[in-house]
Amino acid sequence: MRRSWIALGVGLPLAVAGLYALSRRGAPAGDAGTPTIAKLFASGAAAPAPASLAGLDITNISMADNVATAPLPNKRTARLTLDTNLQNAALGVLESHHIPEAAVVLMDVETGRVLVYANHVEEGSPRDLCAEATAPSASVFKIITGSALLEAGVTPSHKECYSGGEQRIHTRDLVSDPKRDRWCTTLTGAMGRSINTIFARLALRHLKPKGLEGTARTLGYGAPLPFDLPVQPSGLKIPEDSLGFARTSAGFWNTTLSPIHAAWLSATIARGGEPVRPVLVSDVVSSSGKVEHTATVGVSQKRVLKPEVAKSLTEMLDDTVLEGTSYRAFHDGRGKAFLPGVSVAGKTGTLSNASAKRHYTWFTGFAPSHPYMPPQSADGAAPMVNAPRQVAVAVLVVNKPTWQVKANVVAREVLRAYFAGYNLPGVSPPSARRVSDRRDPPTAKNR
Template sequence: MRQGVAIFAAAAIVAASLPVLREHDESLVALLSKAKIAVTGTKPEKKEDKLDPPALAELDLANIDDRRDVITAPAHGKRTAELTLDPVYQRAATSILRRGEIHEGAVVMTDVQTGRVLAWSSFNRGRARDIAAEATYPTASVMKVVTGAALVEAGVPLNQEFCYYGGKSGIEERDLTPDEGRDKYCATLGRAMGRSLNVIFARLADQKLDQQKLGSAAKRLGFGFEIPFDAPIAPSMVELPDERLEFARTAAGFWHTTLSPFQATNVALTVANKGVMIRSRIVDRVLDEEGQVIWEAPKEREELKRVLDEKTAWSLARMMEQTVLGGTSFQTFHDRAGRPFIPDVPIAGKTGTLSNKKNGDLITWWVGFAPSDKPEVALSALVVNRGPWRIKGTHVASDMLRIYFADRGRAGVSYPPGFRGEKRRGKEPEAAGDKTASR
């Protein structure tokens, strides 16, 4: 009988849950559960230690000002935080979300090598909220990335085929047991990731994993902890039910989990960095009300901890490539003739979709990085639609990556409809109209 495991951020519960981790995970738990953690590279300027309150106190990322080349956000009192955000990508993300007529959503894009956040955009109706920092919505099939890591660690090979039947919209008890009479379709673990095949992930989790193994992978990837960042981030949550069917459903991405857009990008960032979790930063420096610099961020890349071995991270990247090559994101990353919008750039991604029958929300995610062989950017896009929809998370991700690579001058990549590029001296991306084509 599996023992129920719930992953929470509170230090006391973290301490109580340590026995479910393997020995080499304990250092990460200790690392992430501290208010201030040790990192490699340069430490923050000592000026911060003398400030009361600290330099980054009350950083308000719900009210980002992107009207100038240097994007800013208000902080405590009359302080101003100058952000790492790139004006081209920040304005593009905001424009895509607004024109998509969504209920709410967010985009977080981060430089893989430095951890500098390039886009941090939230959209909702009503009073502005920092949705990118909220862990409100279910992880959905993005959970398959966590489960995939645990399965690789459990020795499941990438090239072995597993047969299945059903599971498109749910998992039942009978789906967990192989049945030669019913299981007429077969796929490798990579294709199962790309096509988000629920039965394969649920069945393999039931056969190969337990709460200790799956919980360990989730914790090492940051679920349940306040990951170090310049602003408070709600911890993403994973609860692993005791009951067999619900455990398998959770492993496949059906409820019992939540995810913030920040944490989604952090998972992609970790896989892109070959299993090393690095610190993301969104603040370059903080100015007082007189415009004097009172704090500056370290310039060097800061590595927090290796959380996956390099082989596991490599395997995840290969599995996630299938999402764009022939899986759930194929249509949004290719034209009607099957030609890629971003040619000669391999892309690793994972979609997630869940419907909330109580309020009618359609929750969609895209999480990934590109190029998958030499990563430059990690990206997450959350889109919540209520009623008829125009775009999903995968559309937002496709457009953002097209803008990124077109802006970088990548051969064969053009801007998506509605964008003609932006001069880097403060001009907003020009839209070809207020409406986007229904997709």
């Protein structure tokens, strides 16, 4: 039974030095000279692409005969790992909603092959948004804090009572008070519903700033991500003071994230804590047709999570779709799953930049998070289908005040396109028309 009565832990990731403000309350945006999160972290140097891929123009993808290509200098061509049907489906969803900016990454968990690398800029010059780390991580950072808490011995079933923290965290919210703390849930429930107060309190109780920073860096923050394109490092600045540390632990401040990093992180959890290098270019062909470079796929990287921690994280992230902040996105009005038999683990994030009049939403996760279970037919028999390959997904959506669609709905539509390709019972491809998530527009609450 879905426990809809439990309050969602929500809170707007506030500004570094006051820029990111509560749009609903009309909070001031800060001094004109105050640096934005993007300015604070944009100086991080991206890892150079492999020499053979230098100069790859990913904003100029061509798709013909079910093959995606992009130009390289000296009249060379990069053949990409993209699935053209899925790439077109993702772009179609983004374009149908006229979203100001959005990015989608879908990658094969086992091989690291990138199946979708979709960048959408409604107005202005095209950019590689998938590799930009200028959007705040928001509550996606709870994955990092959750990992650190599990390493510190906190279990997914740990029960915590709470109050406050829905729109911002105050000092009083960090102190347990039986008279005020009338709602209770587990660490799993806190992840699924993105309950800020629980993450803030547990971080203060079990973690230290240096330890959380170490976990974040182990999971890819603050360093370039090895990839076929330059990737801006995801920003990281963990405060030493208790309130700042607690807020950051809950996903309020001081971190940024790129979509490709988010997909890599989700794939890492799906793989039991052992990352795989993402691959976008399958081979490089010279102007004469000679193959100059062929990619190696499935290259495992150094383990960053213990298998048992990755397993517990999966359990916690399952709750986001089963009962948490993405239940409605992945179920219709009657409670029927859009992906029957396909378990989805994921995490949402939401914030508003009042000064720029932009609303950011995130969804990152992987599916199937557990072995596929085909729904039974009326006679009780399960249909014979090929087990789908596991994929990781990351979606960033930037809306104007005239809100369009959120990232978890876009992620659902991309996953529908992917799993419909396996002809799974009950899974239909996404509609070409605009879709609704049956929710109110994003507010000053972070989910």
